[in-house]
Amino acid sequence: MCQKFVTTSDSVDLDRAIELTGYGRFHYEILAVSALSIVSMGFQNGLSSYVFPAAQCDLNLTSYELGILNMAFMIGGIASCFLWGALADNFGRKNILILAHFIDATVTLVCSVLPGSFVLLVCRFLNGFIVGAPGSIIFTYVAEFQPPKYKTPMVCCCGVFFTLSWLLLPLMAYFILPIQGINFNIANTFIMVPWRFFLIILTLPEFLVTIWLLKTPETPKFHFAKGNHRECLEVLKTMYSRNTGNHPENYPVRKLATDMKMEIQNDVVCEGKSQRILRNMVKQIKSLFVSPLLKVTFLTCFIMFGNMFGMFGLGLWLPEIFVRFDQFEKLYPNATPSIKELSQLTNEKNISCESTFDSTVTFNTVVIGSTSLFINIICSLLATKLHFKIIPLTAMLVGGVSSGIFYFLTSSMQNLVVASIFQAGMIIANMTIGSIAVELYPTSVVGIGLSLIMFSGRLGAMTSSYLFGYFMDTRCEIPIFVVAFVVLLGGVVGFFVPRQSEYAKRRKISTASSGIEVAVLSHNGEIKFR
Template sequence: MINCDEIFELRDIKDYDRAVRRTGYGRFHYEVLAVSAMSILSMGFQNGLSSYVFPAAQCDLNFTSFELGILNMAFMIGGIIGCFLWGALADNLGRQKVLYSTHLFDALITIVCAVLPTATNLFVLRFLNGFLIGAPGSIIFTYVAEFQPPKYRTPVVCCCGIFFTLSWLILPLLAYFILPLQGLSFSLGNFIFFCPWRLFLIILAIPELLTALWILKMPESPKYFLAKGEHKECLAILRHMYSKNTGDHPDDFPVKNLISDVKMDTSNNVACDGKTLRVLRTMGGQMKSMFQQPLLTVTALTCIIMFANMFGMFGLGLWLPEIFVRFDQFEKLYPNATPSISELSTLVQSKNVTCEATFDASVTYNTVVIATSSLVFNLICAILATKVHFKVVPLVTMLIGGAASASIYFLSSSLQNLVVASLFQASMITANMTIGSIAVELFPTKVVGIALSLIMCSGRFGAVASSFLFGYYMDTQCEIPIFVVGAVVLLGGFLCFLVPRRSKEAPASFRMTHDIEVAVISAYDVKLR
């Protein structure tokens, strides 16, 4: 005789995407988006503060442009070293734990960075900032995407990108109001020095502390538990999502069983290993699978595209405020002349510029216009992402960014420079966020964390290379890095044409398991009738 409870359980089996859809969409998803927005704002502050804090610190610590480039490189190198660690830990220990701990320590190090007086300490602490902030940079998009129904994953990732852009709008406004407060400069003995740019750092650390505490209260990604084979924990989180979205009791959640789309290695030789060795073994298997077909092509393409994107975004992008400062100083010295990019280098070499610890109002205006245009551009692309294939937005924005960066050399007025710079920055930020959505779509769950880490690592190599290039040539021949950025970004845009149009198929073992379960359910249906 057939057990009716058994039939009920079989009929309630769902794959993950169908189960997430059954949780509804409401209060829980809005909270996930809000905490992710705070995380991305903090990440944006850390990535963009070099454009505002360190030109002011340059006067205090007597930095050259090359040393500012090295300071940017220290931050990016820290990100390169940490990215594989965070991605692997996220895949093996959980996204939420890694996000909470890295945000907490990054905020504390930023505060220490603000009060320690020496240039050497600044280099070391910025390296640690890059090392730690690489975790949310690699993981937060995976974390927020794994709570979303398939229909909303790419649009939500694009929406998250808006908050990264928003951080670059907030930064110049804060700089405009805080950096001129020279009355705040004082020292406590020979150990603690205080001035406006250090206050600026402390203010930027406060949202990150709040973010860490908020993430501590959030649940782990249910898809992480499903990938680990822990179905009860996954269902518990889905029930919580359902209850928070609908107001119903968690036990009313209609899904009782889940089909796992990935299988973790549970062989005896792995299970008997220590935890550290087990994690390392899993990391090795994950990395190996990414460099084998069918994932090899996707791995290569996404890594090269992100390299090109961050080569431009953190090369020319971070130096745009400095370029505006030099344009402004040139126009003050030569009111009737039309400055060009090459003449800005001549201006620095002639020693006609003075070190200023703050920005002129016109420079702040320019950076705010750039950030605002980027915000509007992100909103438009977030809407378009629901209408087009997931590779279209990064493809178009990379091509626009490459063309815009190369054209900067030929501009003859500050207004033209502002328009083109706005177009460049908007397209680069949008492309950066949507490249991550390609990875979420094309990589299997069990490797998506480490895949995003590898992609971000490739991007940071691009950022390091461009930071060195701009630092080395900015005071001599700044047209060279501008043309190089244009060529590299255009190459990345053309490579977007080669990104596969369809996501990966489910593993054969999963399809077979699913077919067997469907067949069993159908057999019970026949007998029941």
Template sequence: MKKLESGFLKGTTFDDAVRLTGFGRFHYESILVCSLCVLVIGFQNGLSAYVFPAAQCELHLTSYEIGLLNVAFLAGGTVSCFFWGILADLYGRRKVLIGTHLTNAGVMIICALSPYTASIVICRFLNGFLVGGPGSIIFPYFAEFQPPRFRSKTSCYCGLFFTLSWLILPLLSHLILPLPIDYNFGGVLVLTPWRLFMVVLGVPEILVGLWFIRMPESPKYYAAAGKIDKSLDVLKKMFAVNTGRSRDCYPVKYLRNENKVRTNKYENSISCERKAIRLLKTVLGQIKSLYKPPLRSITFLICSIMFTNMFGMFGLGMWLPELFVRFEKYQALHPDSTISVKELASLFKEDSSETCQSFFNNTVINNTVAMGVTSLVFNFACCLAVGWINIRVVTMVALILGGACAGSIYWLTSSLQNLIVSCIFQATMISANMTIAGLGVELFPTSVNGIAVCLILFSGRIGAVLSNILFGYLVDSYCDVAILVVSAVVVVGGLLCLLVPSSGKRRELGVNRDNIQIAVLSNIEYK
């Protein structure tokens, strides 16, 4: 046993072992399946903007109830924020990805066929809870297969599929929502266009879940769990698929057990405890370390910035298609006149007692497609810019520009003006969301990076929930107030980016990754 352990210590580092697998067919497949997973996550986050306005008449939904349906999904994601990370550390990333995707597909189908609003609310909560699994662990799973020099670039381009989903959604709605479908099977099962739309979105969930069955577990997960032989087996498979050579030709024979070397002290002291309790203590210790110097100020700062971003992105962002619908309704009735957002909201409040009629207009879909294309181009440009410009500058510019665009909606008087401003707003919010996650990776040490990202996402989802409650309550009466609040909050987030320390400043303050990592490790040792 001592000889074996010595071999581990003298063996190849994990990053070197991954590099020696090459870069080929296996990595292309991992990029494709993980990109489709990100696409499905985007579908789940964006479908409310199309499904529930279309279902408004059938379910007799008020704007406040539509807001609650949005909140149910976001609340599910918020509740599960840390749960899936812990479960993935216990049982592996692959099992969580398979289970959450396949279960979520079943929930989508139940939600689509249910005739009751209450059951749809429960299903949307479960959708949010389940999609939080792949949302939390897909990028760590993906990155652990990639060679170090391709890791950041491939992760960035994989993230573009989230934006692509917001382009595909309006195109699908354009094809499905106008269909003349209305079937009622004994009052138990109902099938209408918006329900068919949800069933169609459940199909990619099934495909991705089944695809992950043929994918291996992350080799880094096996290595971190001390299963070095299994980690090597996965690396050998990657090598064989990439090169077409025999697994036995893989040059690495031993892996250095880096995790054991770094955490040996506190692992030995709790070796007799159950794995779940040990992991929970580790997680709590990591969270505790985030709120101690020198990480405390950075934790509050990045969490606050993500809060402001998602307050706008999933607040006003999810209601933009509804604003398009209202502008189109008014201009269809009054083609030669203009109206402000505030007057528009009041008008539809007064008309709310009239017979509900579903409204579908190709112009609305074209507008949302334009928003998706703009976001995709802008996000791609940001991916390129991050290599040349400091990431905090990109985040700051995106948030301030997005906040200014949100505020300008107050003075809009036409659907065209709304389209231009909305395209810029949506593009900047999604781009800022991507770069804030990048800030988290840059500022926090590896030992607490995963839990820090979970905490950042948790803060953002809290902002999204509060923003949707605000819009659902105010959109019919004080839409202008809700818009101005979003504008102010997002601009504040942009200004907070000025407080994010640059690399040079962190060195002056002694807040560099090495010093932080030493401080964190000392905080999570259990005595």
């Protein structure tokens, strides 16, 4: 039978039930496995800055072709955005995360040993397609185990691990890419060189996440939203037992005050399982584009578009800019370079093709990662004291201003300072924009909502990657100023994000008047409040 959901008010509500599980070992384990998932995701998002320059010599790639490879990853992410969120809302966050990490690691493993730039292009598309799952779901998975006061701080805390991944990548590249002993070719079908071995190393965290997630439960909020209250209560008992060390049956909650009670719907014909899931996906997507969620959807999507336009456009080219500053200073020790001269450097001089980064460039990228990590930790601590939208919007404005300054840089030291500020702002904003969605979207559509937001972000990243690839060797001031404008505009638009969801507002009004609130996802896709 089909269902609709009605609130009762005679038991403990879910948020209070989660608070009563305590806070301890269980939550730390969820944070740990989620952190490893985010690090793996960060590796996939950032590896092009380190693997592709090393592969450029082997595969004879131009800057334009490197931009196309970056685009392939983003196009893959765009193609799967709605798929993963909808599947997570229907089949569970945990199941989709396990599937995605296993397939993504397998694709990367295959890619690491097969020859040819076309194979690399296909693999990057598939990586982008699959890694969109943890990118859209993992923050929801973490947040749905948290008591209300810890949701935003924990999302910010997760952002620390994404930043950590971008710190670890150059360090790993520095030690692995120069290894000379890794070089063999079997019949031109099985090739192993340092940058390919580097790809294999990057699959290990994903395989570990796959195994670890098999031991963790589905979120209680997912079970609750599906009407599986017995399963929800069992997860809560497990959380309580792991956190306190007490027997699960000592958990004080016996019944949840549920928004959900079964009722017969005579006016709807119930389909088979596949049709029902498809219908539900369509309803969820439609609900994002009607009141009260339309404004939130538009604003958060635009902010994420601007963020990833900068982060995966200019951000992924930062190591290349460092390389060109270093090359220019070696060629012209007493000259002061401009960005325009740097962009034309490889066309004017026959620069030797290097498959690894020198120590100066590696040091610079590590400094950028360390700065981002330090500022991210501070923002995580501040998240409990500030409104959830303050941090991402401030970070966007800082990132927009710093990106415009790149055009006026004349030394590698200036580039290092500005790049550190820019990258820190972009990463912090990227991680915390998701907290806006977690706060403002209802549980029933938060997965698909985050997917839509990531779709917009990847569309921005794809556009920016093409822009930089096309102009990097000729007029790189064009994409730099475009990035500055788009990121700043995203920060300004963020001021119009509501401070509280319509659901929360109406729940307060309803609670004050009757103590009962009803949230119904209707047949035409709208979220109605009664």
